[in-house]
Amino acid sequence: MREITYCDALNEALRQCMTEDERVVVLGEDIGTYGGIFQVTKGLQEEFGPDRVVDTPISEAAFIGASVGAALTGMRPVAEIMFIDFTTVCMDMIINQMAKMHYMFGGKGRVPMVLRTNIGAGRGTAAQHSQSFHSLYMHTPGLYVATPSTPYDAKGLLIEAINNDNPVVFVEHKRLYTTNGPVPEESYRIPFGQADVKREGTDITIVATHALVISAMEAAEEAEKEGIAVEVVDPRTLVPLDKETILNSVKKTGRLLVADEDTRTCGVAAEISAIVAEEAIYYLKAPILRNTSPDTPVPFSPPLEQAYMFGKEKILESIKSLMAYA
């Protein structure tokens, strides 16, 4: 199969959805001739025109609110917010409007929209362009949350998100945009709520998200050299969460490490740990471990930012500490 980047996979998903369904419109800042800050929308305005690929003013509340209104009235808007950090300026539109409309109005009115955004530190952009607070949306009832880690998942999950009748926060990852992987040329959907076991193993389960799936895979390869068989589970969507796959894996391995880039307190890793503690504690041979970002803002200075981030090494260390329990 041909290999394309995560960024191009997303672009192809948008293009195919826009070709198939004229209700799909794309809105955001600098997404037109500029192609989006990470080039996910490149060429779309040229192909579909400025009425379907809309460059917006710097007014997130306006264009997320407008996406809610357009979705309620028959469109399928896909809005891009340049960085997840900027979703804070339209939090009302996301949490009180996009997420609640369907419920508040007793199931009348649907909000089939996608809010695309991204997380991830490592680009020296400090505390307001590097955050990873996707847990906040996992925490909000009414939203679906997709977190693709590969180009294949990126395309299939985005096509599903656009065709899904629920509002979706689609969380991409900055460091993944340039990664390559096999992606079918045709349109395909990855159903929400189906985790992907990226690697099978019997000794330890790592539930990893986003770029940490790649790190977990690398750590698993290293561990294998020492005879440790690591299973890597990528939830792919945090809401709905495929608890069954996670629990079955933990029941098999008896050890759980959760690796997620959000900060530690009340994060994705905390939630998954709690689920396993509640529903599979008697299968555990070792305490549950979390690898997360520290509870600090993302620092600017390169050594500090490097210390804030983590990957293969830290995961490997955690694997070893869990294996110390018989």
Add this chain to the structure above:
Amino acid sequence: MKLTKAKLLEMYEMMVRIRTFEENVKELFKAGLFPGWTHVCIGEEAGVVGACFALRKDDYMASTHRGHGQCIAKGMSLKGMMAELMGKVDGVCKGKGGSMHLGDISVGAMGGNAILGAGAPIASGAALSAKTRGTDQVALAFFGDGASNQGAVHEAMNIAALWKLPVIFVCENNQYGISVSQAKHTPIKDIATRAAAYDMPGFVVDGNDVVEVYQAAEKAVKRARAGEGPTLLECKTYRWRGHHEGDPNQGARYRTKDEIAVWKKKCPIAKLEKHLLKNKIATSKKMAAISADIDKAIDDAVAFAAKSDFPKLEEMYEDVYTLEEEIR
């Protein structure tokens, strides 16, 4: 534009319908039949009716926390509304929205918003949708003088004007954001002045004169349908009651009894009644008959709501998401 006698009578009927609904709400709230908060629009009916009468059924309207009148004028069922206010399963939102979140997309009511000003971007989105789909529908957003200071309202006005969206922004200026008067919350006298900043027309109208409101709204709707963009319409009015039922407002904390009395003399319904009588459009007898019919309709709605059940507890978990099975 000259209004037909029939249209004037319809407007009158609608204003009385809203007033009667709200008078009932007031009493039922006092009697403990409505959970939570309720905000009535007594005294503000002309703005509501004048603006909504300029719309078609398939046009969109985003209402506010003080939205009972807006929803009635847009065509929402009285029975469904009354049941919703009581939190009953036959409510327009199955008892999940309540007084502040009345929504029924089938009559173009996109939902009441208790986040002030939030309806402005949402209505702009409905307008964007109409424009993209190539229909001539328009969207109307109600908001108050207090909410006019929300960033979301300004952002919405900017995109609506920039993209020439068919939106009518209707500011119901009742002169208070809860307890803070306009003089204390806004440096300008007329909210409509702000239209200039977005290069759109802005009109100030007597919000207690339904004919004046209707004529201005109609002009705005016409402009919107013609693809010429949004309009900001400011209706100067006054709420007779407190911010919410139970607000100890009546001349006590933030406004005087004299001020309330002055505005009660400017009652929008009495004003239209006078016009109808003077121009022999309706007799007192006819108006009494209208009132009697409305009383009956509202009594029926209250009886319907009282008889309706509360939702089953498991319904709490329904409608958080649209399930695939429902779509198919």
